[in-house]
Amino acid sequence: MNSIKMSRRTALSLPFGLAAMHGARAADTPRRGGTMVMIVHPEPSTLAHYAVSAGNIPPIATQIYEGLVTYDWDLNPQPNLAKSWQIAPDGKTITFKLQENVTFHNGKPFTSADVQFSFMEVLKKYHPTAPVILSEVYAVETPDPLTAVLRLNNPAPYIMKALAGRDLPIVCKAVFEGTDILNNPTANKPIGTGPFKFGQWDRGQAIRLDRNPNYWKPGLPYLDRIVARFIPDAATRSAAMETGEAHFAAYSAVNYADLARMKKNPILGETSKGYEMTPAISVLELNSKHPHLDKKEVRQAIAYAIDRKFIVDNVMYGYGVPATGPLSRKFAKAGFYTTDVRKFDVPDRLDIANKLLDSAGAPRGEGGVRFGLHLEVNSFGEQWLRQAEYLKQALAQIGIDVTLRSEDTATWLRRVYTNYDYDINEPFLSQGVDPVIGLNRQYLSSQIRKGVTFVNDSFYSNPEVDNLLLSAMREPDHDKRAAMYVKVQQILTEDCPLVWLVDVEYVSIYNKKLHDHTTGPLGTQQAFERTWMEA
Amino acid sequence: MRLIRYIGYRLLLAVPVILGIVVLNFFLIHLAPGDAASVLAGETGAATPEYMAQLRHKFGLDQPLSAQFLHYLLNMAHLDLGYSFRNDSPVAALIFDRLWPTALLMVTAFVIALALGILLGLIAATGRNTWRDGVISLVSLVAYATPGFWLGLMMIVVFAIRLEWLPTSGFDTVGAYNEGWAEVADVARHLVMPAVALALFYLALYARLMRATVLEQAGMDYVTTARAKGQTERKVMTGHVMKNALLPIVTMAGIQAGNLIGGSIVVETVFGWPGIGTLAFDALQSRDLNLLLGIFFISACLVVVINLVVDLVYVTLDPRIEI
Numbered sequence: 001m002n003s004i005k006m007s008r009r010t011a012l013s014l015p016f017g018l019a020a021m022h023g024a025r026a027a028d029t030p031r032r033g034g035t036m037v038m039i040v041h042p043e044p045s046t047l048a049h050y051a052v053s054a055g056n057i058p059p060i061a062t063q064i065y066e067g068l069v070t071y072d073w074d075l076n077p078q079p080n081l082a083k084s085w086q087i088a089p090d091g092k093t094i095t096f097k098l099q100e101n102v103t104f105h106n107g108k109p110f111t112s113a114d115v116q117f118s119f120m121e122v123l124k125k126y127h128p129t130a131p132v133i134l135s136e137v138y139a140v141e142t143p144d145p146l147t148a149v150l151r152l153n154n155p156a157p158y159i160m161k162a163l164a165g166r167d168l169p170i171v172c173k174a175v176f177e178g179t180d181i182l183n184n185p186t187a188n189k190p191i192g193t194g195p196f197k198f199g200q201w202d203r204g205q206a207i208r209l210d211r212n213p214n215y216w217k218p219g220l221p222y223l224d225r226i227v228a229r230f231i232p233d234a235a236t237r238s239a240a241m242e243t244g245e246a247h248f249a250a251y252s253a254v255n256y257a258d259l260a261r262m263k264k265n266p267i268l269g270e271t272s273k274g275y276e277m278t279p280a281i282s283v284l285e286l287n288s289k290h291p292h293l294d295k296k297e298v299r300q301a302i303a304y305a306i307d308r309k310f311i312v313d314n315v316m317y318g319y320g321v322p323a324t325g326p327l328s329r330k331f332a333k334a335g336f337y338t339t340d341v342r343k344f345d346v347p348d349r350l351d352i353a354n355k356l357l358d359s360a361g362a363p364r365g366e367g368g369v370r371f372g373l374h375l376e377v378n379s380f381g382e383q384w385l386r387q388a389e390y391l392k393q394a395l396a397q398i399g400i401d402v403t404l405r406s407e408d409t410a411t412w413l414r415r416v417y418t419n420y421d422y423d424i425n426e427p428f429l430s431q432g433v434d435p436v437i438g439l440n441r442q443y444l445s446s447q448i449r450k451g452v453t454f455v456n457d458s459f460y461s462n463p464e465v466d467n468l469l470l471s472a473m474r475e476p477d478h479d480k481r482a483a484m485y486v487k488v489q490q491i492l493t494e495d496c497p498l499v500w501l502v503d504v505e506y507v508s509i510y511n512k513k514l515h516d517h518t519t520g521p522l523g524t525q526q527a528f529e530r531t532w533m534e535a
Numbered sequence: 536m537r538l539i540r541y542i543g544y545r546l547l548l549a550v551p552v553i554l555g556i557v558v559l560n561f562f563l564i565h566l567a568p569g570d571a572a573s574v575l576a577g578e579t580g581a582a583t584p585e586y587m588a589q590l591r592h593k594f595g596l597d598q599p600l601s602a603q604f605l606h607y608l609l610n611m612a613h614l615d616l617g618y619s620f621r622n623d624s625p626v627a628a629l630i631f632d633r634l635w636p637t638a639l640l641m642v643t644a645f646v647i648a649l650a651l652g653i654l655l656g657l658i659a660a661t662g663r664n665t666w667r668d669g670v671i672s673l674v675s676l677v678a679y680a681t682p683g684f685w686l687g688l689m690m691i692v693v694f695a696i697r698l699e700w701l702p703t704s705g706f707d708t709v710g711a712y713n714e715g716w717a718e719v720a721d722v723a724r725h726l727v728m729p730a731v732a733l734a735l736f737y738l739a740l741y742a743r744l745m746r747a748t749v750l751e752q753a754g755m756d757y758v759t760t761a762r763a764k765g766q767t768e769r770k771v772m773t774g775h776v777m778k779n780a781l782l783p784i785v786t787m788a789g790i791q792a793g794n795l796i797g798g799s800i801v802v803e804t805v806f807g808w809p810g811i812g813t814l815a816f817d818a819l820q821s822r823d824l825n826l827l828l829g830i831f832f833i834s835a836c837l838v839v840v841i842n843l844v845v846d847l848v849y850v851t852l853d854p855r856i857e858i
Contacts, residue, residue: 037709045575045821046623054578128576128586182593187623203622203632204809206709227709231807233684239691239703240807410569410822413577452584453577 028515034533035225036514038248038524039237043204043230048187049169050118051126055430058166058525059250060228063209064105065169065192068096068115069160071277071521075333077160081110081170081193082148091155091476098146102216104172105197112142117173119150126181132437133162136474155476158434164277165194166525167433195221195529205230215529222532234258241268247511247533250274250524254509256317256383268509272319274523275506277433279328282320282387284499285416285425288459292371293423297360299496302424303344304353305398306391311502315387319507323500325489326439328431330503335478336435338486341493353398362399370399373423376416377406384426387501391426418451427454428504435485436473443492444469460497542843549839556835557611557828561604564824570596571621571822594620607828616829621821626829629814634833636706637810639722640799641792643730648737649788653781655738656745661772663750672746675739687732687805694728701728704807729806733799737791741784748780755779781852789845793838 040059046052049061068082077085082096102110119140123130136156141149150159162168172191176184190198195215199208209226229246231237238258240246242265254262262268286293286302293299308322321329324339331337346352362370375391378384385406392402402424407415416422431438441447441454445461465488472484492498508524510517513534520526572590591597595606610617616626659671695703702708707721752758753776761771800812811830818826849856 042817045621045817045823048623052575054575126586126589128583131583131585182589183623202706202809203629204636204813205706205807208709229705229709229807231704232804232813233688233704233807235688236691236704236805236807239696242696243699243703245703245705245709408569408820409577410567410571410574410820412569413573414569418573449584451573452587453573 030222030516030530030532031535032222032532033224034222034535035227036223036248036517036528036531036533037227037229037246038250039240039246039253040207040228040230041237041249041251041253042232046187047190047198047201047207048182048184049190050122050171051128051182051187053128055251060207060209061169061190062165062194062522062525063196063226063527064190064194064198065165065171066194066527067163067165067168067170069163070526071161071164073276073521075161075277075521077163080165081115082163087160091157092152094150094152094159096148096150098148099216100146102193103214104175104193105191105212106172106175108172108174109145110170110172110193111145112140112148113145114170114173115148116140116142117177118170119168122171122176122181123168129432129437130168132440133159133167154474156474157476157478157481158436158473161277161433164522164526166522195527196223196226199225217529221527221529223528226528238262241509241511244511244513247514248508248517248524249510250506250508252319252506254507256319256507259317259319259507259509262509267512269512270507270509271518272505272507274508274518274521276330276333276521278430278506278522278525279330279432279438280428280430280504281323281326281328282426282428282501282504283323284391284501285427285458286496286498287420287423287425287457288497289420290373290423292360292362293373295360296495297356298362299499300342300344301353301356301360301398302395302400303496303499304346304349304356305400306344306394306499306501308345308501310394311387311390315383315390316502316504319505320502321505323503325493325500326443326498327435327485327489328438328503331431331435334434335482336485338489340486341490344493350397357398364399368399369401372401372403375402375404375424376412376422376426377404378426378428379407379409379412380428384428388426391424413453417453417455417457420450420457425457429454436469439485439488440469440473443488443497458497460495462491462495465491465495538847542847545843545846549843552839553832553835557832560828560831561607564827565600567822569822570594571824572596574821575621590620611832616832617825619818619823619826621823622826626826629826630811630829630833633809633811633814636808637799637803637812640726640729640733640802640808640810643726644733644737644799645788645792647730647734648741649784651734652738652741653745653784655742657749657772657777659742659746660749660753668746671742675742678735678739679743681735683732683736684801684805686735687728687802690728690732691805701725704805706809725806729802729808732805733802740787740791744784744787745780748783749776752776752779778852782849785845785848785852789842789848792841792845793834 040056042056044054044056047057047061049057049065066081068080069077070080072078081099081102083099084097086095098112104110119134119137124134136152136154137150138153139151141151175186175191188201195212196209197212199210201207207228211221211224215221231240234255237249238254241249241254241262244267263270286299288294312318312320312322322345325341327337329337357370364370375388377388388404392404395402416425429438442456443460443465444456445466447456448459449455468484468488472481475481475484508518515532516530519530571594572587575590576587595603619626619629622629655671659668662668691703694701702725705725707718707725713721758771758775761775799810800816803810803812815830818830
């Protein structure tokens with residue numbers, strides 16, 4: 001993908017270039033002031049970013065809570081609250097030197113004690129995913145106020161990819177110490193060190209963030225305010241962008257179907273940048289407790305029967321790439337991704353699929369039907385129903401009669417992940433910043449955990465894969481680690497516990513008056529400290 | 536005196552009704568599969584089992600249903616609507632924040648629908664089979680048959696995007712922070728489209744109903760008597776026919792005032808109006824049971840009060856009805 005290989009410089013100059021074409025006097029000197037209105041969809045239920053990690057929280061919360069580092073376009077860590085760091089040769093000690101003169105929004109100075117408290121007392125205990133990232137960290141030592149030392153049981157190379165404010169936010173110890181952390185009064189009035197302070201939340205409408213005049217980066221941020229607006233209806237969200245009422249909409253808050261029209265609008269621009277650290281794949285989970293789905297040949301046949309390009313073009317409106325296996329292509333930059341696997345998008349795929357089913361002892365019966373399966377339709381948006389409708393037709397070609405079942409989110413999740421009362425499930429899996437996050441929870445046999453959402457519910461259990469995944473987790477040598485993940489991808493595409501459909505591409509729509517809105521690989525999930533607006 | 540006693544009596548009767556609704560709601564809601572913890576964990580993408588257990592404990596979902604019910608009744612006895620864990624906020628605060636935009640939208644839509652509906656119905660009836668009647672009947676038929684969400688979207692396309700007269704959505708201009716009359720004017724501008732979109736269906740209904748009842752009443756003996764007494768046509772219409780024709784409208788409006796609370800979900804969604812309808816929908820989707828029960832409770836109270844008001848309006852309109 002070109003957009004990913006683009007160097008940092010070209011990437012940064014892109015918004016300027018577009019602006020220059022648009023406005024005659026669009027200077028490239030940032031201007032102080034202005035209110036940026038961004039659309040966030042759906043409205044977050046809470047801003048307790050340290051305890052809930054739903055995707056609609058970070059666009060707001062990362063303006064307030066910062067992390068130890070940020071990431072450049074090559075996904076390398078860059079100083080933020082940590083000025084520098086050193087990893088011991090055995091990989092079991094990471095020492096961070098912290099930024100001086102940083103204060104929280106309540107006036108308290110930021111010190112290593114806040115790092116220790118955030119990691120050990122808040123994130124490791126109450127965050128949904130941080131306990132995995134911090135699993136090897138047994139202590140954070142604070143030899144002086146500006147030094148924090150992470151002590152690890154085993155090397156954990158993925159930690160250095162997860163230190164941004166999105167994944168491991170730093171909270172103020174004085175605010176949380178001695179309180180019931182899950183019921184802290186600042187849950188919805190967050191206090192952090194970030195460029196913007198929490199202003200006001202009008203439920204059902206908007207959240208206002210105000211410029212932090214005491215921000216530790218001199219002269220920043222440029223904007224006076226950020227307003228996050230919530231508009232439940234997709235058509236109205238598009239309309240708000242088209243009239244210029246809102247300036248920024250990320251994470252496909254705008255319907256794919258409306259994008260073609262918006263591209264023609266002279267005040268709007270679009271970019272697919274800013275999603276380099278949010279890989280996600282849409283998949284089919286196959287319940288291997290089902291008498292047919294327990295056979296590898298049947299699962300492979302399903303993988304062959306699906307035309308992924310068709311889904312990309314017609315369901316995703318071109319925003320995505322056919323998935324080749326269990327890892328997103330976004331891991332190519334880190335060297336983990338491989339295409340040297342069993343390929344399902346081949347010209348004679350339907351013949352192969354039919355032969356596989358014949359050999360698996362599932363002959364065609366009356367009306368050419370071999371057997372029937374239920375497909376649980378993903379409840380997070382209309383596109384999944386459309387994908388399901390296509391899948392029904394695709395699988396009919398090889399004699400599998402699919403019945404679609406649409407339920408609301410709570411019912412759907414209960415049916416699949418607690419009752420296991422499903423044949424095919426159609427989720428959308430975000431893969432985190434390192435393979436350890438997406439692969440381990442999906443394919444480790446220890447992750448067959450009743451009642452937990454988005455873990456191994458296909459009952460996949462392969463000791464070799466278990467072994468590889470657990471070794472790769474602790475392997476400090478990058479090349480050896482990459483080789484293990486390549487092997488895992490090859491085994492998985494052969495075993496086919498899941499069918500991988502589309503490596504998803506998101507898109508951000510912006511008003512051309514807005515500049516420097518996408519300054520790093522986390523896009524809208526990092527601070528808009530350098531974002532500015534034309535008058 | 537008699538009136539006050541009557542109101543007291545009705546309010547007393549309302550207590551068991553509301554209590555029944557509360558109890559029924561509680562068990563009905565618990566029949567829905569899935570819980571708030573799994574939805575929250577689902578949105579999170581991945582969550583450890585410890586995290587989910589922690590959530591269930593925090594939400595009180597690890598307690599037996601009977602204990603949850605007892606806890607809920609105790610809270611209600613203190614008029615405490617409980618705490619929405621999903622929103623990290625007391626239920627009462629969430630509801631009252633959203634109640635007033637809904638009330639504003641409802642009342643405006645209701646007034647538009649009633650006033651214009653009655654007026655148009657009257658015009659159509661007095662000019663029966665003229666072009667006025669034809670146009671009004673046709674328009675009300677179309678308005679009656681048009682879905683509210685489609686109408687809303689079309690209004691956005693025409694008035695917000697093409698003509699740029701009105702804002703697309705929201706309660707007021709975000710980031711403007713107007714004060715005083717500027718804020719009133721701003722809210723009014725935002726109110727126009729949702730109120731009209733919501734009102735149009737009811738307006739059509741009332742226009743048709745008004746037309747029919749006026750025509751029905753116009754043939755009655757008392758109208759002939761009034762004319763025979765030598766009263767002007769205008770007096771016959773306002774003093775006699777209209778008063779009687781309004782009774783069915785009031786009945787209908789009374790029933791629909793309750794509907795408007797629910798019917799506004801669609802319009803609130805399209806126009807991003809921060810009302811109680813979208814709040815209820817979100818609460819249902821996310822199994823935020825405390826919040827949902829709170830909304831049901833407040834809605835039940837509202838319906839009871841509206842019914843009482845309607846009954847009182849009857850009395851003033853028609854002295855034959857006794858309380």
